[in-house]
Every structure is written in C-alpha cells, then in structure tokens.
Amino acid sequence: MGYKDVYKQWCEDTYFDQATRDELKKIEGNDKEIEERFYKNLEFGTGGLRGIIGAGTNRMNIYTVSKATQGFANYIIKQGEEAVKKGVAIAHDSRNMSPEFSETAALVLNANGIKTYIYDELRPTPMLSFAVRYLKCTGGIVVTASHNPPEYNGYKVYWEDGGQVPYPRDEAIIDEVNAVDDFRKIKTMSKEDAVKAGLFNVMGPDVDEAYDKAVLEQLVNEDIVKNSDIKIVYTPIHGSGNKPVRRVLKKAGFKNVYVVPEQEEPDGNFTTVGYPNPENPDVFKLATALANKEGADIVIGTDPDCDRVGAVCKMQNGEYTVLSGNNTGALIAEYICSQKKEKGTLPANGALISTIVSTDLTKAIAKNYGLEYYDVLTGFKYIGEKIKEFETDNSHSYVFGFEESYGCLSGTYARDKDAVVASMLISELAAYYKTKGMNLYDGLMELYEKYGYYRETIKPITLKGIEGINDMKKIMDTLRTSAPDEIGGVKVIETRDYLSDVIIDKVSGKSCPTGLPKSNVVYFTLEDSTWFCVRPSGTEPKIKIYFGTKGTSLEDADKKIENAASAIMKIVDEVLAK
8 A cells, every 4th residue: 555545544534533634634735745644654663663743654643652552562461461460651751742642552551451650740761761660560661752853752662670672672572563554453441441440550759759769879979969059050941850850959959959940841842942952052042041140050951851961061261161961971970980989989890881972081981990891882772781781690880871962870770861860960070079169171171181182073964854764875875885994084994884793904904793783883993093983863864973082182182073074074965965
C-alpha cells in the first residue's frame, strides 16, 4: 500500500478520531506534506520514538504511541508472569501532548494486564530512571523529546535496572513493535476500569523523597554549601526541573536561589526560547538579565526533561560567560576526584566514563588520580551499561560519568543523566571556588594550566525530511569510502569506523576492532592531536561534526580547531552540492 492509500485510509476509517481525520483532510492536495506524514512508519529505534506531533504514521500521536506500547507489552508478556507482575513506571515532561501520550501508554499496558505506576504530574527523566529501580519495576517509559524544538515529542523505553533498553533487548522490542501491523490489534481500556482493577497506580510522595535523599548523598562537601552565600539564578526553561531542582537546592543548603519568572511554568511551546536547549546560549538571555540584577554568581538552566544542564558564570569583571558541557563535566570530575582523594575516599579501583565525542581532558584527569577511563558511544545508555557492568563483575567502582551534550551522573541511584544532581554539584563547585576567591571560569583555567589546553566545538548541520536523510547518507558514505589523508594540511594518522568496527592506523597500516557496539559513526585523529567525529543525530534531523584538540595555549588550540573545522565543512559543502 502506497503512502497515498494509507493517507486515504486514515482520512476515512472511523477507527481514527474525528480530530485526526479533520487534521488530515486539511492537507488534501498537498502531496509533499502527505508524503512526509505517511511515507513510512515512525521508526521505533533503539531508544524508542521521536518525531513531530501530528496525524500520520510518521508522526507522534496517540496511535503511534499505542502501537509502540503494544509492542512493548507483548515483549514484557513473553518474559513471563513475574515481568508482568512487576509492572512499568511512567513519567512525562512539559511538552505538548505529553500527559495524553503518557496516559495512552499506561492504558495500553493495563489492557494487557500490566500494572503501571505513573507520576501525578510532570517529572524529570532521571526521576523515571530512579522510580524504575526504587519500585523494582520490569521497565519504564518516559514521554519526552528532551531539548528538541516545540513541534516534537518522543517516547523512551527503560528496563529493570533503570537504564534505557540495551542491546540485544532493544532489537527484540523493536521486532515486537514492528510486528503490530494493525491498529485494531492494540488493546486498551478506560482509565476508570484500570483504576478499579488496580492496574493504574499513581506514585506517592515517598518516591520523590527517596529520590531527593539519593541526590543529596552526592554532595561532596556539605559544610562548604551550608556556609556559602553564593547567589544562584535558575531557569527550568519551561520544563520539568522547576520543582525538583529548587527543592534539592534548598535541602542542600543553598539560601539564595532566584528563579526566572518568565520561564518558571511548564510551557510546551517554550514561548520565551523556541528551541529549549541549554547548549544554545540564547536560552540564558532572561536568566542572565536576572543574574545581573541580583548579582548572581552563576546561572543554571535545565532542558524540558531535566536531564541536561547548562551553566553561566560571573567573571571577575562582572560579565557573564557560558560554559560548555565539556567544561562543566571536566570541572565536576576534577572536583569529585580531588576532594575524595583528600578525604581518602577515592576508590582504588575507581573509573571515569565519558563518550568518544567528549573532551580528552577527562582521560588526563583519570590518569592523574590513578583511575581507569572508559570511552563509550554517544548516548548515556552506554554509560549506564558500564555502571551495571561494574556492579555485576566488581571490576571497578563508578566515580563519575558525563557527555559533552550537557549530561552527567554522580552516584548510581539512576542509570540516566540527571540535571538535578548536576545543578546541585555545579552550585557546590561555584561555592567551593568562591572560598578561594575564584569563579568557575577561573577553575577551568586552573584545569588547563594543570593538564593542558583542551578545546572542543561542534558543528551541527540541519537536514530535514526525506532529502535530509539522503544527504546525511551521502556525507557518511563519502567520509567512509573516501577518507581524507589530510585535513587542512595536517595528516590523518588514524581512522575509526564504528559501523564496520575497525580502527586503522594510517602510519603502520595495522587495524583492530573498536571494541564498541556498531554505530553509524566515523572518527579521525590528526597528527597534531586534533580529532573530529561525524555522526547523524539519533534524536534530531541533524548530522553532527565534533572537534577536539589539545594546544600549548588557548589560542593555539582554537587555531587548530578552526583549521580542521574549516577543512571539513568545505568537504561537506562539496558533497551536498553534488
């Protein structure tokens, strides 16, 4: 059946509600829009669903969410009676349709005899991860599109350890979802009947209290916080962090926390920012204005599902500067390691974990403190898998892990990045440096002086729609099959193709496996310590090019980054022009 036939079916079939059919009839005659909505089913990938909200098979709506949930239910049922009995925890953020998708998922699971435990209102993604572990559920679902633009929503699946579903379980769930080939095969029931049957359950305040306790246990120096007069401006950027971040900061002992009033309330349209990503400095305009007014030491901002946090610090000259995810991640890693070493609590078998596209500074920190360092693929699920591995084989003790994309986790109470604990630790860091007459930027410069001048940047290229998918493929194929021997006049000394699982030493000609799961990623190392990595985003219509280097000074590092970035962007432009 072609996409036009599927479109006609959705327009005419009374299985689909009147609002859905009316929405689709409005685009009658717009072949491009119809094709975009129906040329494929919204793909249930290794993490779940993510797409534009709207009617159609390639959109986020109650029908595609129901299908995904029926597949997940079928998988759980096949795991046996105990898996069904333990149930599924569900959370959602502030995005449009998040409450509706959350309830839809719960009622599909309930109709399949699976209990659900749902929060009474929006909660951060890491709180879902915690709830799965705390309630000893079989799995979890969180409805969110993280930091994507307002038109998006998504649906992520977790397993019993609180982490996103790992391989090969993820592929088995994907198979079950794809096997649901008729919407009428999807079971559901009324909320009233589900509640009466004891299948639809609302979580109580004990879950929040237990979560807060676990987060507060990650404080490194309680006395520094209690004795600090640090001023903090916080913005939840219209998302789910508002209550838990403020609550935890207050319990930790921070006395001067100012919330940006225009961005305090949940708003799925993210009216004041449009694109609610703390990686974008523009989201901090209102927060920085409030910081100037109050004389705040730092600004922190969390994304809609509160698993990422951005930070801005006040400089010695009174101006404010934005820190990157690599900056804050490295600062927290150094702080935890140095303070625990001083106290004698740094584990002898400790390990730091980060991703292949994050700063190499973390490797230097790990080496300095005698810790193991582990590289993983992009996606916090891989850090979560490592934590589980450490707990299973007792090989290492997890100390800290982070991604360059503004996500980190201290502690093992959850298996996903947590902006609540990150907000608390960044605030503690700022309080610590203030006792030394320094700010976070000063602390970063101190790190550079100690380990070397590490710099990183990212060049995202937005490629939307069917044409965008084809363009991404062209870029990846070109770099994979026609790998350059030099970039900007600097020799390439190593290439890594994570899809083919091969690392090639360009000097010796020797090759070896990457040691990581297969992924559509290519990575190049240059002889001047510069590297760049190219990967299509798994959550946005983008291809991302990451750059990193180590220089003799900030100027030297910046120059090397600019040289490599200019050369690569020229190659990309040539590919897209063909």
